[in-house]
Amino acid sequence: MPPPSRPGPVTDDARDPRERILLAAGREFAERGYEAATVRDICAAAGANVAAVNYYFGDKHRLYIESVKHAHEERVRQVPWPEWSPGTPAPVRLRDFVGSLLERMLGNDQAPWQVKLMMREVLQPTEACRELVEDYIRPHFGILLGILDELAGGTLPPFELRRVALSVIGQCFHYRAAGGVVAMLVPPGEIDAYHTPRAIADHVTRLTLAALGVVEPLARLPGPIVPGNVS
Amino acid sequence: MPPPSRPGPVTDDARDPRERILLAAGREFAERGYEAATVRDICAAAGANVAAVNYYFGDKHRLYIESVKHAHEERVRQVPWPEWSPGTPAPVRLRDFVGSLLERMLGNDQAPWQVKLMMREVLQPTEACRELVEDYIRPHFGILLGILDELAGGTLPPFELRRVALSVIGQCFHYRAAGGVVAMLVPPGEIDAYHTPRAIADHVTRLTLAALGVVEPLARLPGPIVPGNVS
DNA sequence: AATCGATTCAAACGCCTGTTTGAATCCCCC
DNA sequence: GGGGGATTCAAACAGGCGTTTGAATCGATT
Numbered sequence: 001m002p003p004p005s006r007p008g009p010v011t012d013d014a015r016d017p018r019e020r021i022l023l024a025a026g027r028e029f030a031e032r033g034y035e036a037a038t039v040r041d042i043c044a045a046a047g048a049n050v051a052a053v054n055y056y057f058g059d060k061h062r063l064y065i066e067s068v069k070h071a072h073e074e075r076v077r078q079v080p081w082p083e084w085s086p087g088t089p090a091p092v093r094l095r096d097f098v099g100s101l102l103e104r105m106l107g108n109d110q111a112p113w114q115v116k117l118m119m120r121e122v123l124q125p126t127e128a129c130r131e132l133v134e135d136y137i138r139p140h141f142g143i144l145l146g147i148l149d150e151l152a153g154g155t156l157p158p159f160e161l162r163r164v165a166l167s168v169i170g171q172c173f174h175y176r177a178a179g180g181v182v183a184m185l186v187p188p189g190e191i192d193a194y195h196t197p198r199a200i201a202d203h204v205t206r207l208t209l210a211a212l213g214v215v216e217p218l219a220r221l222p223g224p225i226v227p228g229n230v231s
Numbered sequence: 232m233p234p235p236s237r238p239g240p241v242t243d244d245a246r247d248p249r250e251r252i253l254l255a256a257g258r259e260f261a262e263r264g265y266e267a268a269t270v271r272d273i274c275a276a277a278g279a280n281v282a283a284v285n286y287y288f289g290d291k292h293r294l295y296i297e298s299v300k301h302a303h304e305e306r307v308r309q310v311p312w313p314e315w316s317p318g319t320p321a322p323v324r325l326r327d328f329v330g331s332l333l334e335r336m337l338g339n340d341q342a343p344w345q346v347k348l349m350m351r352e353v354l355q356p357t358e359a360c361r362e363l364v365e366d367y368i369r370p371h372f373g374i375l376l377g378i379l380d381e382l383a384g385g386t387l388p389p390f391e392l393r394r395v396a397l398s399v400i401g402q403c404f405h406y407r408a409a410g411g412v413v414a415m416l417v418p419p420g421e422i423d424a425y426h427t428p429r430a431i432a433d434h435v436t437r438l439t440l441a442a443l444g445v446v447e448p449l450a451r452l453p454g455p456i457v458p459g460n461v462s
Numbered sequence: 463a464a465t466c467g468a469t470t471c472a473a474a475c476g477c478c479t480g481t482t483t484g485a486a487t488c489c490c491c492c
Numbered sequence: 493g494g495g496g497g498a499t500t501c502a503a504a505c506a507g508g509c510g511t512t513t514g515a516a517t518c519g520a521t522t
Contacts, residue, residue, distance in 0.1 A: 017499085033355075035266035039480060049501055054481060123354055124264075125411040133415045141416055152450035159425045162417055163434045164449070170405025171398045177408050178401075180356040184364045185372055186393055194390045203394045210442040213452050217444025218395070219383035248469085270510060280471055285511060 018056045020046040025053075025067040030116035034064055068121055068128040071114040072136055078112075079104045081140060090150040091209055097144055098172065098208075099201040105176040106197045119177060141165060151212050164208070171204045249287045251277040256284075256298040261348035265295055299352055299359040302345040303367055309343075310335045312371060321381040322440055328375055329403065329439075330432040336407040337428045350408060372396060382443050395439070402435045 024046035028037040039060055043050050057063040082096040105115055121129045144165045152161070175182060175195070183191055193199075209215040255277035259268040270291055274281050288294040313327040336346055352360045375396045383392070406413060406426070414422055424430075440446040 033264065033266065035264065038478085040478090049499095050480085051482080051501075052499090055499075060480065119354075122409050122412050123350075129411065130415065133412055137412065138416060153452050155450045155452070159417075159421055160434075160449070162421070163425065163431070164438065166405065166413060166416075167402045167435065167438055170402040170409075172401075173405050173409060174397065174401030178353050178404060180360065181353050181364055181368065182397060184361065185369060185397075186390075190390055190393070194394065200394075203391075204398065207395065207398055207442045210444070211438045211448060212450045213441070213448025217442060218391070219386045219443045219445075221384050221386070221444055269508080271508085280469095281510085282471075282512080283469090286469075291510065 017046070017048050017052060021048055021052060021056060021063070022067050022070050025063050026071045026117055027113045029064055029067055030071075030113040030120070033120065039063075065128045068117060068132070071117045072132060075104065075112070075114040075118070076136065078114075081143075090147050091205070091214060093147050094151065094168075094208065095201065095205045097140075097147060098168065098204050099198070101140075101169070102172050102175070102197040102201050102204075105172060106179075111176070111179075115176065123177065141169075144168065148208075148212075151209070151214055164212075168204060168208055171207075172200070175200060248277070248279050248283060252279055252283060252287060252294070253298050253301050256294050257302045257348055258344045260295060260298055261302075261344040261351070264351065270294075296359045299348060299363070302348045303363060306335065306343065306345040306349070307367065309345075312374075321378050322436070322445060324378050325382065325439065326432065326436045328371075328378060329399065329435050330429070332371075332400070333403050333406070333428040333432050333435075336403060337410075342407070342410075346407065354408065372400075375399065379439075379443075382440070382445055395443075399435060399439055402438075403431070406431060 021042065025037075025042045028042045028045065031037075039053050040050055042063075043052055046052075053060065053063055057066060079100065082093075082100050084093055084096070105111075107115065118132065121132055145161055148161050148164050148168075149156070152164075156164070182195070186195065206215065207218065210217050252273065256268075256273045259273045259276065262268075270284050271281055273294075274283055277283075284291065284294055288297060310331065313324075313331050315324050315327070336342075338346070349363065352363055376392055379392050379395050379399075380387070383395075387395070413426070417426065437446065438449065441448050
C-alpha cells in the first residue's frame with residue numbers, strides 16, 4: 001500500500017507512469033513556475049490520475065525536487081560537454097566551452113524546458129539548487145578556470161581568474177535569462193544575424209581573449225594605450 | 232461607488248491607503264512572486280481591508296502592473312543615473328555607468344525589493360515589461376552605446392557595439408540574477424573582498440577597456456599576440 | 463444638523479488547490 | 493485459477509484563494 005521510495009532504475013519506457021509524470025511535471029513547472037503549476041494539469045498531461053502524484057512522490061514539493069534533478073540529468077545527456085585531445089590550444093578550448101555553454105542554454109532553435117526549469121532554480125535557489133551547483137555547475141566552472149589560467153599564462157591570481165570566469169558565464173547567461181529584453185533592445189532582424197548562439201560564442205570568446213591580451217583588441221585606436229587605472 | 236481610476240498625484244503621505252497597498256504589494260510580489268503572493272497578506276501588511284485591493288485597483292493583476300511601475304519609478308528616484316560635465320573622458324563615464332548600474336542592482340548592502348520585482352519582469356516578461364524597457368532600459372542602453380562608440384573611436388559597426396554593450400550589462404546582470412549561485416561557487420569570504428559592487432565595477436570596466444584596447448590587457452603574456460581568429 | 467458620496471469593514475461566495483480515501487482493477491506468482 | 497500486493501480510479505475533503513456584497517462609518521458640504 002505505501003508508495004515505493006525509488007524502485008531503482010525503472011524501465012526506460014515512457015509508458016512508466018512515474019516517468020510520464022516526471023516529464024509532464026518538468027514541462028509544467030518550467031513553463032508556469034512552482035506555484036502556478038497545478039497537480040491536476042500535470043496529471044492530465046501525463047494521462048494519470050491526480051492521486052498518482054501523491055502515490056509516487058508523496059507530495060507536490062517532492063515531485064518538484066525530483067523533476068529538477070531529472071531535467072538536469074537529461075539535459076547533460078542531451079548536450080555533453082566537449083572533450084579535448086591533449087594538445088588542443090587553450091583559445092580553441094575556450095571557444096568550445098563557450099559554444100557548448102550557449103548551445104546548452106539557448107538550444108539549437110528554441111529553449112528546451114529543462115533549461116527553463118534549471119534557470120528558475122538558479123534565479124531563486126531552493127533546496128534543489130545546492131545539489132545542482134555541486135554536481136553540475138562547479139565541475140565545469142573548474143574547467144573554465146583551468147582554460148583561463150592557461151590563457152593568462154598563470155599570471156592572474158585565483159580571485160581574478162574567478163572574476164573573469166564569472167564575466168564569461170555572465171555574458172552567456174544574460175542571453176538566456178534576459179533574452180526577452182534583449183530581443184526588445186536590438187533592431188528586429190539583428191537577432192537572427194548577429195545574436196545566434198554561434199555568433200555570440202565567437203563574440204564572447206574574442207572579447208575575452210582580447211581582454212587577456214591573447215588576441216589583438218576589438219578596436220584599433222589612434223591614441224596610445226594607457227597603462228594605469230581609470231580614476 | 233465605483234473606484235476612482237487614478238485620483239491624480241495623491242498626497243505623498245504614506246498614510247494614503249492606495250500608496251500603502253502599492254508598497255506592500257511590491258514587497259510581497261518581489262519576495263514571493265505573483266502567484267504565491269496573496270491579496271490577504273498584502274492587505275494585512277498594508278493595514279487595509281481585503282476589499283481595498285479591488286476597490287482601488289480592480290483586481291490583483293492590475294495591482295501587480297501598478298506596483299511594478301511604482302517600484303521602477305521609485306528606484307530611479309533613489310539612485311539617479313550619473314551626469315557628466317562635457318569634458319569627462321569616456322573611460323571615466325564607462326566606470327561611472329557600470330558602477331551606477333551595479334549599485335542600483337545590488338544595492339549598497341542588500342538587494343532592495345524594487346530591483347527584485349523588476350528582475351522578475353525581465354526574467355519572465357509580462358505586459359508590464361515592454362513599458363519598462365521603453366521608458367527605462369532603452370534610454371540608458373543608448374547612453375552605454377554612446378560611451379562604447381567613443382571608446383572604440385567609431386571603428387566598430389553598430390551591431391558589434393550592441394554586442395559589447397550586452398556583454399557589459401550581462402556581466403553585471405549575472406551577479407544580481409545568479410547571485411545565489413555565485414556565492415556558492417567562490418570560496419567563502421571572497422565575496423566581501425573581491426565581489427563587492429565597487430570591485431565588480433572596477434573589474435568589468437577594466438576588462439571592457441582592455442578588450443577594446445583602451446588599456447593594456449589583464450595578463451602580460453610571454454607569447455606574441457595573434458591577430459587572427461581562433462578556429 | 464442633515465445630506466450624500468467616498469471609504470471601510472466583516473462576512474460570505476464560488477472556485478480551485480493539494481491531498482486523502484476506499485473501493486475497483488490489474489497483473490504476476492504459486 | 494484464485495490469492496494478494498501493486499496500481500488506478502472517481503469522489504470527496506478541508507482549506508485557501510480572489511472577489512463580491514451590503515451595511516456601517518467617515519467627512520466635507522449645504
